[in-house]
Amino acid sequence: MALVKKMSKGGIGVVGPTVFAAGWNTDFIMVMQHPGDGIHPANKSITNYFILRLKDDKLFGPFGEADFTEQRKLLGVPSNLDFTLVYKDLE
Numbered sequence: 001m002a003l004v005k006k007m008s009k010g011g012i013g014v015v016g017p018t019v020f021a022a023g024w025n026t027d028f029i030m031v032m033q034h035p036g037d038g039i040h041p042a043n044k045s046i047t048n049y050f051i052l053r054l055k056d057d058k059l060f061g062p063f064g065e066a067d068f069t070e071q072r073k074l075l076g077v078p079s080n081l082d083f084t085l086v087y088k089d090l091e
Contacts, residue, residue, distance in 0.1 A: 001017065001018055001019040001020060001087060001090060002014075002015060002016050002017055002018075002019055002038075003015040003019050003022070003029065003031050003050070003052070005057070014052060014059060015031050015033055015050050015052075015059070015061075016033075016036075016037075016038065017033075017036045017037065017038040017042060018033060018034045018035075018036045018038075018042035018090055019031045019032070019033045019090075020032055020033065020034060020086065020087045020090035020091050021083040021085065021086040021087070021091070022083060022084075022085045023081050023082050023083040023084050023085070024081075024084075025078065025081055026054070027053070027054055027055065027077075028051055028052065028053060028054060028075070028077050028081065029051075029052040029054065030049070030050065030051050030052075030072075030077065030081065030083065031049070031050050031052075032047055032048070032049055032083060033047070033048045033049075033050065033062070034046060034047060034048075034090070035048060035062075042090070044091075047064075047065070048061060048062035048063065048064075049061055049062065049063045049064070049065065049067075049068035050062060050063070051068070051071060051072065051075060051077060053075060060075065
């Protein structure tokens with residue numbers, strides 16, 4: 001799983017494998033990722049957090065959990081925005 005920006009002909013990768021959780025609204029997309037190369041199993045002992053600001057397609061991250069929490073506040077990501085899509089088998 002990855003976060004990909006849809007283009008008129010295909011797509012472009014934003015956050016690579018293995019994305020296992022996402023939350024979004026009209027202003028932001030947040031994802032959690034276990035790093036990997038898409039060929040070998042992801043390293044589930046590491047969780048990276050990313051924030052994509054949609055108004056300018058600017059990607060922030062990777063962050064650990066504490067830095068992610070701080071960046072959410074700095075970027076104005078609403079506190080009620082949560083990871084609503086979670087792939088438990090990838091978690």
